[in-house]
Amino acid sequence: MTTTAEPGAATAQAGPDRHTPEALQAEFDAAVAADTRIEPRDWMPDAYRSTLVRQMAQHAHSEIIGMQPEANWITRAPSLRRKAILMAKVQDEAGHGLYLYSATETLGVSRDELLDKLHAGRQRYSSIFNYPTLAWADVGAIGWLVDGAAITNQVPLCRCSYGPYARAMVRICKEESFHQRQGYELLLALSRGTDAQHAMAQDAVNRWWWPSLMMFGPPDDESAHSAQSMAWKIKRHSNDELRQRFVDICVPQAEILGLTLPDPDLRWNEERGHYDYGAIDWSEFQEVLRGNGPCNEQRLERRRAAHDNGSWVRDAAAAHAAKHRKAQA
């Protein structure tokens, strides 16, 4: 909706009727229909704004909580090359968190506010990060499956109707694809390594496969926000569509890896031209969302501790900046 980039000019030309709620809504709807990007200064429905805040904040939170399961292995990485790759990845995630908080701030909320909500458990992060990383191979499984699922979800977001979000996703997807390839390559090295390494890789895939499928969210007939988000072009594809796309990509990749996926019902369906897959245990998903996953408490506790232990540092930086400003004035 870049046509309103010069609000002064627009006001001068158009009469006051351009600003009735109906007119604003019509202009917004037309912009969405025409695939024009909505920008921060544009009028938007309150519900559109709050949906975006919810989704983008959750996305940002996922990046920073997502640092924990992988950072868990930085000090124990088995080679210096792998250690460097993992450190770079965790650093990228902090960077993605920063982009996404900035993008969310364009909607009129502050990063501090969002972090407070995360720490209070009032905003969510991706359920996947409530699973533990129990072995080195988990780092590879996260790269291949978790980042793979994230990319499948996020590539369509590069065309999302809200400009700042779409642009953040373009940058993030490039880096995520790189991480995903590295995770795949890590698993490949293990799979082709010693028997113990192969077993470690298979065990990690067994534990991460189903949680990765849950990353696409509830089935279409139970997804509360889907229809509205698709109408607003925040979302471009349904949860089940994206999940199917992901399964179809993963099966041949698993074959190349020499690893199996833990689903006895997984098979090619000639008629549909897709892989059929087994039923997802949605009760587990609901439990994890309710806070009862294996690491929910630990992840949030760690995040709060980092924030609380750092408060004197942030206070010091603020006090120093205030003194410095005063001194310059």
Add this chain to the structure above:
Amino acid sequence: MGDDALVLAQRLGEWAGNAPVLEEDVALTNIALDLLGQARTLLSLTGDEDDLAFLREEHEFHNAQLVEQPNGDFAVTIARQLYFSVYQELLYTALAEHGGDLAPLAAKAVKEVAYHRDHAEQWTLRLGDGTEESHRRMQQALDALWRYTGELFQPLEGLGVDLPALRERWLEQVTAVVEKATLAIPQGADHTPWAAGAGRQGVHTESFGRLLAEMQYLHRAHPGASW
């Protein structure tokens, strides 16, 4: 030098996800990555980087005791970074000028280290000249680590750099930052009483064994495997 960079990278890696602000998660990991890169280059000059990192025991490591010191609070980490990055910048500058085998590496690394030093200086200023609490913590951190600084300037044979001569410039630079931060240069010995040479001769502090146990366990559990 490779061990210094490796061990400090390992310590900084422990900060990932635990920093006071997201920007510091990025910065500390960034510094750790630079140091790990330096370590890999330096270790590769003398053998296989992974054999050297994962298959030596405590007494075979030659890093200074300063870099193995636990992270402590953010002030301790910053004090360690200040002492070490000023030293490293002087050392790499001297190596680059000296023109020996290490000159190309040093010339590249000195750019990274200048950034590390700037980061440590900025935080020393913020913490020293911030709140009462941050001032107290920063001074405590500088004091606690002071006794590990002398070791950095022990003469090292074959390096081609007069390390003892660097100490004066190091002290000048560190003093300038510390005083600007309204803090004081610690009084007292810059060596522990029993350890002449210490880390450089393979004599380490207690926490170092645990650092290696964590770093090496997986590699050692799968002898000969490639990763």
